[in-house]
Amino acid sequence: MDNDVRALRLAASLSQRELGEALSVSRQTVNSIETGRYDPSLPLAIAIARHFHRTVEEIFHVDN
Amino acid sequence: MSTTEMTGRQKAIALLATMVLLGVVVVVGLLLREHGPGNMGTGFLGGAGVGVLAVAVVAWRVTRDPDGATTFERAFTQQGDERDDAVLTHALAVLGISAVPLTGAAAVAIGLGADVSMVLALLLFAEILVAATAWAVIVRRS
Numbered sequence: 001m002d003n004d005v006r007a008l009r010l011a012a013s014l015s016q017r018e019l020g021e022a023l024s025v026s027r028q029t030v031n032s033i034e035t036g037r038y039d040p041s042l043p044l045a046i047a048i049a050r051h052f053h054r055t056v057e058e059i060f061h062v063d064n
Numbered sequence: 065m066s067t068t069e070m071t072g073r074q075k076a077i078a079l080l081a082t083m084v085l086l087g088v089v090v091v092v093g094l095l096l097r098e099h100g101p102g103n104m105g106t107g108f109l110g111g112a113g114v115g116v117l118a119v120a121v122v123a124w125r126v127t128r129d130p131d132g133a134t135t136f137e138r139a140f141t142q143q144g145d146e147r148d149d150a151v152l153t154h155a156l157a158v159l160g161i162s163a164v165p166l167t168g169a170a171a172v173a174i175g176l177g178a179d180v181s182m183v184l185a186l187l188l189f190a191e192i193l194v195a196a197t198a199w200a201v202i203v204r205r206s
Contacts, residue, residue: 017131025145026138027131038147038206 002061006034008052023047086116135203151202158198159191166190 009019009030016030023030023044032038033048040048042056049056089112097105126133126141138144139152170187174180 020131026135026148028135029145029147032147032206038150041146044146 001039002036002063003033004059004061005030005048008054008059009034012052019051022051089116136199147206151199151206154202154206155195155199158202159195162194163191166194 005019009016014022016034017027020027020030025044029038029040033040045056045060049059052059089109093105093109093112095105096108100108122133122137123141126137126143130138130143133143135144135148135151139148144152166187170183173183
């Protein structure tokens with residue numbers, strides 16, 4: 001599943017560690033989500049979307 | 065990653081559990097030294113000492129800087145986030161599935177006359193190897 005987390009994080013001038021702290025996850029988890037190796041749970045996806053004031057659909061894109 | 069601090073009660077329970085575990089290890093070690101064959105008691109105490117030291121180091125690292133700890137350290141100490149828990153669950157699933165044929169092979173080996181203690185030791189090492197390999201692969205992929 002593709003996502004725009006990295007672009008949104010950089011636009012907000014946040015490090016992976018800072019975003020992880022805001023979401024109560026580790027820096028490694030943020031990295032894994034950004035690189036598409038890990039798909040977050042629905043609650044975490046919603047938390048990410050809320051953090052960037054977006055909807056989940058605007059950030060996460062299902063590959064077809 | 066859990067960002068919640070342990071409560072006083074949780075700390076007390078953890079301390080109590082640690083003391084009970086250490087007590088059990090020492091008692092079992094002394095019993096094995098007294099009644100076990102060969103150097104089994106000494107070996108048990110030595111192995112348990114290394115294990116306790118490793119657990120203490122992991123606990124210290126996770127307490128000091130959870131974000132700087134490894135996925136294994138966070139998951140092992142129940143301080144992990146959802147990805148850490150997912151990795152732990154997958155690795156344990158691989159270990160569980162592989163334990164069935166490994167145990168079967170060990171039973172066959174014993175049935176064919178292999179030394180029981182050697183087969184059990186090899187079984188343990190094989191399971192540790194499977195778990196470590198599964199963990200490394202899953203962490204790399206997730």
